[in-house]
Amino acid sequence: MERAVIPRRVLLLTAAIAVIGANSLALSPIAATVATSFPGRSAADVVTAAALYGLATACSALLLASLSDRIGAERALVRALLGLSASLGVAALSPALWTLVAAQALAGLAAGVALPAIYTLTAQVAEKGRESQTLSFVLTGWTLSLVVGVGLAALLADLLHWRAVFSLLALAAVGLALGVSRCHDWGVRTVGEAPSSTLKALRIPGIHSVLLNVAAYMTAFYGLYTYLGPYLGEVLQLPASFAGLAIAVYGLGFGAAAPLGRLVDRYGATAAACVTFAGLMLVYLGLMAAAALPPVLLGLCLAWGVANHLGLNLLMRQLAEIDPAQRGAIMGLYSAITYLCVFAGALLYRPIFTHFGFAACAWASAMLVLPALGWALGQWRRKQAALE
Structure with a gap:
């Protein structure tokens, strides 16, 4: 039952x-x-x-x-x-x-x-x-x-x-x-001192590094996603239907990654984070290299959706486990950063797109994932040291 x-x-x-x-x-x-x-x-x-x-x-x-x-x-x-x-x-x-x-x-x-x-x-x-x-x-x-x-x-x-x-x-x-x-029956809520303000959750030890990773990660996504349509339509002169197809393919990749969550549970979040963030960096670099090849871009959009889903899963799981008693406030910070990055990504990537093109935007996104990869590798090294 x-x-x-x-x-x-x-x-x-x-x-x-x-x-x-x-x-x-x-x-x-x-x-x-x-x-x-x-x-x-x-x-x-x-x-x-x-x-x-x-x-x-x-x-x-x-x-x-x-x-x-x-x-x-x-x-x-x-x-x-x-x-x-x-x-x-x-x-x-x-x-x-x-x-x-x-x-x-x-x-x-x-x-x-x-x-x-x-x-x-x-x-x-x-x-x-x-x-x-x-x-x-x-x-x-x-x-x-x-x-x-x-x-x-x-x-x-x-x-x-x-x-x-x-x-x-x-x-x-x-x-x-x-x-x-x-x-x-919504499960057992962790009882503790609930914060009077979401901003007070910023005092939780260890939360700043994860939130900075979230901010860089979301800026990388929204910055590139914002200019994908304009690049396909204005630069490559492709029809609007192709831009819609690219977005749909990304969405299908994002949804197709759902069953892979069990692999994270099986092999551990630390190992999965190293593989996922490294894979996402490769996808962004692939988008940079194949910027002038529409069919290849479509395939990479599928991989982009898969990698982005797994990366998002890992970051959110890390936040959820920091302090269960203040989980609502922590997730509030996550949501606020996400929606602020919609604006930040569009704003910061505009001069890059205007002066250097879509490929440069993809390179910038790869570099913004680098902190998350470094954090994951650090977690993995600490875990290996503890086992030894």
């Missing part, structure tokens, strides 16, 4: 990631359609809502994520999902663009609470010895949002109306809130 309950909890968490991710990714491809509902507005004006969503998510993760430690991650997730549903409902009914922008900002505040709560619950419900496998499964929610959510949003916008996209996501968020509230 217990084995039947665990998959249901994990599925709820995966679905919650998918809904949150779908909202964050869906606005860009339907921006032009949304703009037609607001006279005098352009697609660029609509994308402002997506930018504010990301900024609000980062701020919320910094200021509100510690709620998971104070009231319990499951209660925080239910409240966040209800807030997300209300925000998306307002977005669906927006009479003016400023209403849509405000609604997306409120949705970002809810997402900043929900994401750390989801990662906290994932650590709580994971069976001993299956932590990475469980986290890998939950992370496939991002693949669902990228591959299924974006495509479904575009289809609904074409067949019905863009308002149907946000209406459906609002209903899904309510259904998930109900499902989470009715599932009472």
Whole structure:
């Protein structure tokens, strides 16, 4: 019976990631359609809502994520999902663009609470010895949002109306809130002194090095990902469908890596980290070398998705194990850094892309993974020394 309950909890968490991710990714491809509902507005004006969503998510993760430690991650997730549903409902009914922008900002505040709560619950419900496998499964929610959510949003916008996209996501968020509230066995929460602020988690010994690795890792990804589309379209003069295919292939690789989480549990996180970060560096260097070869780029995008999934899994697992009593606050810091790196990556990589090209961006990403590889090798050496 217990084995039947665990998959249901994990599925709820995966679905919650998918809904949150779908909202964050869906606005860009339907921006032009949304703009037609607001006279005098352009697609660029609509994308402002997506930018504010990301900024609000980062701020919320910094200021509100510690709620998971104070009231319990499951209660925080239910409240966040209800807030997300209300925000998306307002977005669906927006009479003016400023209403849509405000609604997306409120949705970002809810997402900043929900994401750390989801990662906290994932650590709580994971069976001993299956932590990475469980986290890998939950992370496939991002693949669902990228591959299924974006495509479904575009289809609904074409067949019905863009308002149907946000209406459906609002209903899904309510259904998930109900499902989470009715599932009472969310594992044992580590009891301790919960931080009054997410920022206080920065005092935890050993957290700074991991967060710096996360910041470099995320900047490497978002910086290169941001300019992949412009490179394929403007420099290589490939159709937009090819750029969409490259992103879909990346998403499929990210999702296909989920079963590999069991290998991390089997062989240990330290050994897996050395192999994963070294492999990711090779992928980035491969993207640099094959920048002018579109078919090879597609294959490397698949490998990119696989390596990125495993690297993300390892960094999040390391954070989750630092201090279980403050796991919500720690995951809040992780979420805040992630969304800040969306802006940082685009900003820092722009002059590199403009003056030196996509290949230079790929090289920069490889160098940004170097600290994580050095950290993993250091962990491995210490482990080997302890065994001797």
